[in-house]
Amino acid sequence: MKSVKTYTLEEAKRTLENYCAYQERCHKEVTQKLYNMRMIPEAIDLVVVHLLEHDFLNETRFAKAFVRGKFRFKKWGRRRLEIELKRRDIGRFNILEAFKEISDAEYLSTFHTLAEKKAATITETNPLKKKKKLADFLLYRGWESHLVYDKVNELF
Template identity: 40%
Template sequence: MDEPKKQRVTDEKTGLAKAEHYCAYQERSQQEVRNKLYDLGLYPDAVERIISRLIEDNFLNEQRFAQAYVQGKFNQKAWGRIKIKQGLKLKRVPDKLIAKALLSINPDDYMAALSDLIEKKARQTNEKDTFKRRYKLMQYAMSRGFEADLINDVLKNSELAKS
């Protein structure tokens, strides 16, 4: 069975309407919108005109997107700064905006989230060897995007790394 062909849009007005709808649903990065417009079949010059128009009409705002992304990933998924930064880089958000958005994370909340994450993982870890246990907790927290020095601080100040 053939897959239905995707509808091609060559009309700039239709492309703009679709992009406005796409941006109104949730915050988007310029790159996400650009990719969506290319998927619709629009030409590069039309895509750039639409993106400029979306920015003028405040449908598209990279700073607002970066802020929403940081808050969402930190609050909902308990990601650390490193993983959030990588995610924003993949969306081609400028470094300056990434740095500014990351500053919005409250340092106390950040440390609390890291402690909670390590605590939960420690309860699930059956490793008896103290070094292996500490290593597993460290690796897990690093995979979630937290900084090694902060993880070490939390592990030093807790009994979790010990069995």
Template identity: 40%
Template sequence: MSSWGKYKPNESGKNSWSQEEAFEKLTTFCAYQERCPWEIRRKLYDKGITDEPAEQLIAELIEEEFVNEERYARSFARGKFRLKKWGRNRIRMELKMREVSEELIRKGLSEIDPEDYYDTLLTQTEKKWETTTESDAYKKKFKVTQFLMNKGFEMDLIKEAIEDLSNDQSQ
């Protein structure tokens, strides 16, 4: 229960779902976009459904192929990389928070093409470098590095990208 954060079950009984209604609503919820059991548990918790009834619903959704954690991990990694330009570290951390197994996280990250990954890192580095208003080169490098680390890129690749950018600008 500690991984639920601020979520409290619906104590008033208002807007709570019956087991049948919950399954129907969850199939729509899962059909809209890929979901993991953690997200479904959170949704059920909001509606006052916990413990065994929640686990039964999740098992049924998995059996009916509405929920597939590997599919979720792959989709999540692709989407966050392409749309939000997140690095592998950030994606890994977010998937861990959603209680996805290490093996499935690895499979998800394998969806990211290494060349696309580095090209994206270079593009993000250039954009941030151009928009950072800092006259001191050392401080500017630090700010750009911090930004890229927050996005989840690896330190060794960040250093390489900044060097590539510096070499391009000095030529």
């Protein structure tokens, strides 16, 4: 039978400090990690409080970093960002704070660049199918439908 590593409270704190220092984490990721380490609920609460007190864990900071990263590198729109943050149990206030990280000008510029780049790669000859492919691509990335449909009609 495989032996399961057990952690003392101090070992768990150090492990999670390193986990949070490596990259921003949300509360949900941290509690899941602690459950996977087979920590009891009381210990999980103590470790989370310790991480909060020592600023290893900060939901607002996590939300801002998440939005900046996914927007800049994956070119996600606000809808997708909001859905992904809600999936991580991030509150409304933190989501709105995080969206302030992206200026409207940068947001629209990224959207237009992404749409035009993708439109140039679609080889479909049927104009309706072409429109659908571009719209599906942009909607999946979380861009607002009014932006998507205006752009699709402008391009084709």
